Amino acid sequence: MNVCQVFLNRMFDSERDAVAGDTLVRSTRLLLMIHLAAGHIVRFAAIQPMRSAAMVALCLIAINARWQRAAIALAIPLQIYNVHEKFPNVANHLWIETLMLVVLLMLGDSEEDNTLYRQFACWLSFIVLFYTGLQKLWYGTYFDGQYLATKIALFHHFRDFFAIVVPQQEIERLQSYVPIQAGSGPFLINSLPYLVVINSVWITEMLAGVLLFFRRTRMAGFVFGMFVIIGIEVVAREIFFGVLFVAILLAFLRADYVRRLLLPATLLYVYLICVHYFTWLPRFTFYP
């Protein structure tokens, strides 16, 4: 066994964990294409309809398993254009989508390739969770909750959630600093429950990463990882990232759970597209 295999087996053992008749690659390809098509509809349908139509067409092609890799190969230039357009301010989930496209294009449908995809997805889950927690520790802006205090001041969906742990007068004080100018602040909140919640964010992220790293604690890491995603969805409403990351995280489970995710994810995306374009639906803030 070479170094690459030993390294990749660390997160998903090709001997012990491999799933017979695995179809995860196929399901993930389709989910990713649905995800990209929905994202293109929300972002570009009104301003660049042809761009959205192209991604939707590729998504429809990807429904047929035999054409999935061709659809992905054609989706890559669209995605690279997307990255180029936003560079250097490219959101991390856009990078992850691009990376997923490249990996899923390279891998076939064989059992070995499915295992290799799982190894990649498991490592990716670990890296994202561990480093997002570690970076919060490095920069220290979660110890006193300064950064999220600016979010509370600026965005109602952050206020909706943090109203549980932050007194109303504190929220009003933070809101009084908007629009932000030199001298605005301090963005500090005198509330112990708030500090507990804020600091549990980076601790949970790092803990999830560490638990995922060891075989014996992997399931606990998976649960913690799901908690992180639920937290992000409830507070930050990064719904599109949430669906994508849940699909990546599901690679830890020894069955093709992404296939079961396809229908609910599609329905969720259809709902979000409707919310985005039809004003008669109740407003719901989310980020594609």
Next chain:
Amino acid sequence: MTLKSKQRIIFGIVVTLLVWPLVHHALVVRYNIDKWSFLGFSMYITKRPIQVNGDLTLYDVDGVEVTSGEVDQEQYQAVERAILDSTRQRIAYGDLYDSKRLARDIFKASDTIHRFVFEFDLLEMNRETAIFEGVRIRYEAERADDHGNVRVTESSRELKSPQGRHDRGPAVQSKLAPDGTRESRRAA
């Protein structure tokens, strides 16, 4: 492609992803690049610096002020896009930002403009006090010759008041040079 080759590629991607956040952190510390950009996994860590209160004054070849209405509308839109783009670039690249880029883009966008002054506030939260501190940056540029060369001067002063308009004390060190200003002549 053989399974071994695929394994090597996946291995390479994963190792790069493992190492990159450490490199990114070093770049943030050393060059002040944006924590949110360049796949650093440090999004949602701190608020990006904010650029506000931008004032742009344009001058023609005779040194006479040109209003936005006097510039061709398409050209003026290109100027506005250049300003917006430079805002993003300045924040993303930090100390690695090429300050002449804005001048080159604006002079390329409009032949009418010979010189311009762009003043704006750059705000960033002080991690210790959790209060936004800012600097008023004065960016002045003029065409150096007809070959696309530009002359750029940039200086900054600390801001204090909530309105962000009142100066506090003498000019602080410019980002470009210790004496506060610097003229640079380099081919565009």
